[in-house]
Amino acid sequence: MTRKSEDVGRNTIRDVAARAGVSASTVSRVLGGVYPVSSATRARVTRAVRDLDYVADARAKAVAGVGTPTLAFVLEEITGPSFAHMAYGVEREATRLGHLCLVHGTEGDVRQELEFVEMMRAQRAAAVILVGGAADTAEYRERTRRIADSLASAGSRLVLCGRPSLGPGAPVTVIEYDNEGGAYALVAHVLAQGHRRILFLGGKPDHTTAQGRERGYLAAHSARGVEPDPALLLHGDFTRDSGHRLMRGALKQGLEFTAVIAATDMVASGALTALREGGLDVPGDVSLAGYDDIPFARDLYPALTTVHVPYEELGRLAVRTVLGRTPEAPDEHLLLGTHVVVRDSVAPPKER
Amino acid sequence: MTRKSEDVGRNTIRDVAARAGVSASTVSRVLGGVYPVSSATRARVTRAVRDLDYVADARAKAVAGVGTPTLAFVLEEITGPSFAHMAYGVEREATRLGHLCLVHGTEGDVRQELEFVEMMRAQRAAAVILVGGAADTAEYRERTRRIADSLASAGSRLVLCGRPSLGPGAPVTVIEYDNEGGAYALVAHVLAQGHRRILFLGGKPDHTTAQGRERGYLAAHSARGVEPDPALLLHGDFTRDSGHRLMRGALKQGLEFTAVIAATDMVASGALTALREGGLDVPGDVSLAGYDDIPFARDLYPALTTVHVPYEELGRLAVRTVLGRTPEAPDEHLLLGTHVVVRDSVAPPKER
């Protein structure tokens, strides 16, 4: 089928060439910018380009070897504030480095993740950034390893961000933030206030981010020589509703505690409301702390003591690291620090 | 330059063909799936594909006419909760319809927006979704109109989402949510409680979303026959910090009011903290209401009365509408309704 002239707008370089009375190569050259072209022809070509409102097809350019590089950002849930900040960092840095940025939400579904990575391989993406905790099973490692290998062999690259890293030798760039360390510091702070029964509102038991924070909780206890009551370790997910539900349950069940640590600020936010609904004052009756330091944390009442995680920086760093990498360079493994932000939601326990 | 064999992974369809002892077309056919191929060859080809870990180059396929369609989502700020929810809707729906989803943040910079749209034209994106208010100037309309035209003439499509629509005849799909109506209902609710001096913490004066909400504020007043004091109309932006700063200023300045309406929940969130810092009780001393109904709104103390906007649905609808469109169909213009969510932050004014 030949192109109809009504097919306006879908102009090819040849249309421009014809209109300017030159060859396609010439048009390509003036568009390229560097190659010497007489200013007369250049003017004619420029004119034709404008007349036709022509833009070269980026896909075709890519096939010919001069494409716009692309990078993919894969996460479970776009709406979480911490992920949103990371997405921001990724997108900004990608743009700064001249890359297009694809996003994809997997809803925690492994199948969707695999499918998407395969598409990215087909797109010849410069890198695929996988974000967020996951269950660190043998199956996970094997699958992810396979992804890393196939991406690497296609000249692309896998980045694991806040995700379980694979064994040594896997061609991945990993960037983590210190979940255990942050939780340790936070719980140590709460213990130092005198609390001994601290409720932990955790995430999914097999989720590595949740696990790290839980490990920190445990480690802080044993460092202080206090034996944590296993009944105080609750599991849910990282949402506001989970925090609300878990807290409500704990209250109803009559669990005893003087402080609660939530695995995320979202969880803390829901828990706070549940506490209030239960007629409890924070921090008068019970102390509360979160994790992530999302912008809202300081507008809660009382302002939430939490752990700051540099999410935006994390995203930027992921992009910068993977894109700045030479093929021979060794795989990088970065661990970002976090710090406790003390606000008003933690106080010494009530005398009794 | 010929391909080196060490160039593993960057296999072409011809490499697969050679390994399977067939022609490239045959490989293409078994990969395509539908065309009849003898099961013997199919097996050999499949084998070769697996051995080589081959994935067809999507860009090349695109040039040949069978590409993966792509859609672009452009916003000012990815981190805002309402935008994040919209992004979620867009991404989910795009994926559901088999489209790749590119994101780009413009930071409110017109230049960045233009550049990006041009890239999208080059990428032959199926649609470009522009999100968020803007200054509705003649310059804006002209520029956007030009974008719409050039996109349309390239077979693509512009979607304006919560943005000033252009004059009639522009090839755009527009999806709005009712800012004026929502604000009207909200302010009417506050007036009905007996408030007469209501502070409005608005956005940028020339930003259409902010304007719409402000118009609703004004309209509700005049419907009720009360004359709003112009001194009570403050302007900032849609961030938490803006709300905090504005509120703080109003307090310091000794402005008199018994209620405050914030242009967004983020603004309300910051204002709430400022109010608290000023020793004022909400809603005892002053009532407060927001706009957007972000998930956090109900965890604020007191739980925030606000206007619910179906952001996720907005995103989904934008995608569905534009992608489901036939070329001859008339341009669609949708207006989504909003509704007031009454919680605890608004109460009748104190007797005096």
Added chain:
DNA sequence: TTGAAAGCGCTAACAC
């Protein structure tokens, strides 16, 4: 300084 021709990796029409 310019054009013709080959090639990028793929699909599809056309033969056999």
Added chain:
DNA sequence: GTGTTAGCGCTTTCAA
């Protein structure tokens, strides 16, 4: 069923 050939829209030798 399968291979050959042309073609998608572009860039880049190679000659002139």
